Amino acid sequence: MVVIGAGVVGLAVAAELAGRGRSVIVLERSAAVGQGISSRNSQVIHAGLYDPPGSLKATSCVRGRALLYERCVRDRIPHRKLGKLVVAADETECSALLSLLSQARENGAGAVDWLDAGDVRAREPRVRALAALASPESGIVDADALVRSYQAGLDARGGDVALRTEVTALYPRSHGWTVESSDSEGRTVCVDTGQVVNAAGLASDRIAELAGLDVDELGWRLRPCKGEYFSVVPSLGVLAERLIYPIPADAGLGIHLTPDLGGRLRVGPDATYLDAPDYRVDPAKATRFADAAGRYLPELRAEHLQPEMAGIRPKLQGPDGPFRDFVVEESSAHGAPGMVHLIGIESPGLTAAGALAEVVSGLAG
Numbered sequence: 418m419v420v421i422g423a424g425v426v427g428l429a430v431a432a433e434l435a436g437r438g439r440s441v442i443v444l445e446r447s448a449a450v451g452q453g454i455s456s457r458n459s460q461v462i463h464a465g466l467y468d469p470p471g472s473l474k475a476t477s478c479v480r481g482r483a484l485l486y487e488r489c490v491r492d493r494i495p496h497r498k499l500g501k502l503v504v505a506a507d508e509t510e511c512s513a514l515l516s517l518l519s520q521a522r523e524n525g526a527g528a529v530d531w532l533d534a535g536d537v538r539a540r541e542p543r544v545r546a547l548a549a550l551a552s553p554e555s556g557i558v559d560a561d562a563l564v565r566s567y568q569a570g571l572d573a574r575g576g577d578v579a580l581r582t583e584v585t586a587l588y589p590r591s592h593g594w595t596v597e598s599s600d601s602e603g604r605t606v607c608v609d610t611g612q613v614v615n616a617a618g619l620a621s622d623r624i625a626e627l628a629g630l631d632v633d634e635l636g637w638r639l640r641p642c643k644g645e646y647f648s649v650v651p652s653l654g655v656l657a658e659r660l661i662y663p664i665p666a667d668a669g670l671g672i673h674l675t676p677d678l679g680g681r682l683r684v685g686p687d688a689t690y691l692d693a694p695d696y697r698v699d700p701a702k703a704t705r706f707a708d709a710a711g712r713y714l715p716e717l718r719a720e721h722l723q724p725e726m727a728g729i730r731p732k733l734q735g736p737d738g739p740f741r742d743f744v745v746e747e748s749s750a751h752g753a754p755g756m757v758h759l760i761g762i763e764s765p766g767l768t769a770a771g772a773l774a775e776v777v778s779g780l781a782g
């Protein structure tokens with residue numbers, strides 16, 4: 418079995434399948450594992466508040482969170498269950514908060530409590546809100562250590578990762594695929610396999626095309642959407658102990674405040690649809706970020722923010738488009754048997770990876 422992509426999802430899938438006795442090789446075009454979306458995100462363990470009940474995003478987030486906390490303890494992956502507040506700044510946002518509360522309960526997001534302004538002040542004195550939801554199940558994780566733990570799981574079960582190996586073509590065989598790739602010296606390498614898992618993140622629609630699928634017809638064309646982050650200068654001290662999120666907006670979850678495991682704070686990400694990959698952070702956005710986060714952190718000013726990094730979401734949902742779920746699908750019905758595709762694995766993909774691996778394992782037989 419060939420898995421394309423050594424991000425958190427590809428490695429979780431590979432480790433799961435190897436654990437079920439399959440012989441697995443992961444092909445990764447970069448020089449190291451986990452250098453794609455998996456290294457450029459908020460590193461938040463989501464409880465399962467945000468997605469519609471019954472969607473794969475919601476179910477895999479809730480199941481994946483449980484698996485992730487277990488894995489963190491077992492493999493000593495740095496993490497903290499520090500909890501989250503989703504804050505409402507005005508009356509209109511309070512009604513959005515109520516909807517979020519009932520959705521969270523339906524999703525099984527664990528305890529979620531309603532806080533009034535006084536409760537918020539008591540927990541987070543430097544945060545201003547009219548009301549908030551408290552989600553104690555939310556946390557943060559060292560994403561790089563998580564990726565390495567899946568890789569170690571794969572190694573221990575006899576699987577392997579081939580780095581600097583970019584998949585360039587897929588040819589169907591009578592029972593499976595010939596996967597053609599190019600190695601670091603430009604040599605072409607071919608692997609014959611019964612099954613392929615496409616976990617290529619931002620290139621997963623391209624890989625589906627290589628398998629002959631019409632991604633536009635299937636609605637699998639990705640719409641890359643960039644999110645930039647700023648770090649908060651340490652001189653402001655501990656603005657909050659918990660993750661602080663606004664009401665979700667537009668294509669993202671809103672510009673939030675995330676403490677990292679080293680105690681540093683950052684704000685972001687925003688959401689900008691892109692035509693071409695671009696990881697620059699625009700320093701001129703500091704004012705907009707300070708205004709957005711300043712609604713709940715009144716001390717924050719643009720001069721407190723420094724450009725940090727950017728990530729790109731592999732979105733299926735276009736600007737102003739309706740909700741799109743994760744695609745995890747075996748493609749026999751589309752004329753490409755022996756292949757499972759994971760497409761549109763944006764947030765909460767880091768949290769959900771272990772659960773998505775279970776789903777793929779069910780589909781890959």
Ligand SMILES: Cc1cc2nc3c(=O)[nH]c(=O)nc-3n(C[C@H](O)[C@H](O)[C@H](O)COP(=O)(O)OP(=O)(O)OC[C@H]3O[C@@H](n4cnc5c(N)ncnc54)[C@H](O)[C@@H]3O)c2cc1C
Binds near residue numbers: 456644728
């Ligand atoms: C700004 C942002 C914030 C986020 N915050 C969170 C969060 O707080 N919590 C959360 O749960 N999730 C979050 N996510 C989502 C999460 O990061 C992703 O869902 C997850 O990392 C996706 O992992 P992946 O393995 O699918 O993709 P990737 O990590 O990108 O892995 C795909 C791999 O495929 C490789 N590849 C591509 N093409 C080829 C090819 N032709 N041949 C060989 N290899 C190839 C790439 O090099 C890459 O390594 C966030 C995402 C973004 C962008």
